[in-house]
Amino acid sequence: MSVSTGRFAPSPTRPLHLGSLVAALGSWLFARANGGRWLVRMEDLDAPRVVPGAADEILRTLERYGLTWDEEVAFQSRRLAHYDAALEILRERGMVYACSCSRADLARAASAPDRGDPPPAGVYPGTCRGSLPPGKEIRAVRFRVPAGVFTFEDLVLGSFSEDVAASVGDFVVKRADGPSAYQLAVVVDDAAQDVTEVVRGADLLDSTARQIALQQALGLPTPAYAHLRSFSRPAARSSASGTARCRSRRSTRRASG
Numbered sequence: 001m002s003v004s005t006g007r008f009a010p011s012p013t014r015p016l017h018l019g020s021l022v023a024a025l026g027s028w029l030f031a032r033a034n035g036g037r038w039l040v041r042m043e044d045l046d047a048p049r050v051v052p053g054a055a056d057e058i059l060r061t062l063e064r065y066g067l068t069w070d071e072e073v074a075f076q077s078r079r080l081a082h083y084d085a086a087l088e089i090l091r092e093r094g095m096v097y098a099c100s101c102s103r104a105d106l107a108r109a110a111s112a113p114d115r116g117d118p119p120p121a122g123v124y125p126g127t128c129r130g131s132l133p134p135g136k137e138i139r140a141v142r143f144r145v146p147a148g149v150f151t152f153e154d155l156v157l158g159s160f161s162e163d164v165a166a167s168v169g170d171f172v173v174k175r176a177d178g179p180s181a182y183q184l185a186v187v188v189d190d191a192a193q194d195v196t197e198v199v200r201g202a203d204l205l206d207s208t209a210r211q212i213a214l215q216q217a218l219g220l221p222t223p224a225y226a227h228l229r230s231f232s233r234p235a236a237r238s239s240a241s242g243t244a245r246c247r248s249r250r251s252t253r254r255a256s257g
């Protein structure tokens with residue numbers, strides 16, 4: 001039986017705000033109450049937004065509040081080879097493809113008058129799913145989202161389901177000019193660190209179905225999820241890139257009893 005393992009994964013782009021601190025506390029309490037491990041991982045892939053010294057400041061804040069961690073702090077910026085390896089697995093399985101769409105291309109596709117039923121704003125229209133338009137440069141690699149609804153039982157919010165293909169479409173897992181995207185890195189790291197429970201703010205709830213889709217494609221286990229609603233910020237995660245944040249989601253939720 002695997003040891004209960006939780007993690008706190010802040011972006012070192014600023015000092016911890018109250019919501020993040022509460023998410024850290026919730027995750028720490030969950031792990032410690034189960035006699036488990038608690039890990040800290042710096043999600044510092046978005047290099048232009050990383051603030052020098054912020055990671056240290058976050059760690060000192062955790063220490064001040066007694067939120068001690070096990071094992072060395074992981075930095076995503078030092079784990080790029082692992083994300084590339086996962087991307088290669090997806091490539092071998094035909095689960096990713098090259099995309100040449102610019103933001104302007106996507107905006108045009110969404111408003112094209114000849115499209116009978118364009119996808120909602122922010123949903124990738126699948127332009128490059130079949131093949132790359134000739135003569136176009138590769139801008140990104142997209143995950144070929146399987147059809148169907150992804151469902152999970154949130155330990156706090158209850159049952160949640162999302163048709164990722166309909167609500168997001170094929171999403172970016174790597175930019176041509178940058179490291180792997182957030183969703184892929186998180187999935188790879190949670191598996192590598194044997195994370196069994198992800199306790200985090202509800203602002204990340206809408207990432208979960210995408211992460212489960214990636215876990216299934218890579219043959220990785222899905223941890224338990226608990227999203228802390230009370231302390232979420234109204235806006236979605238601001239550092240996530242390449243994915244639509246304003247979109248419709250087919251979801252059903254119920255409060256846990």
Ligand SMILES: [Zn+2]
Pocket residue numbers: 098099100101126127128129
């Ligand atoms: Zn494209």
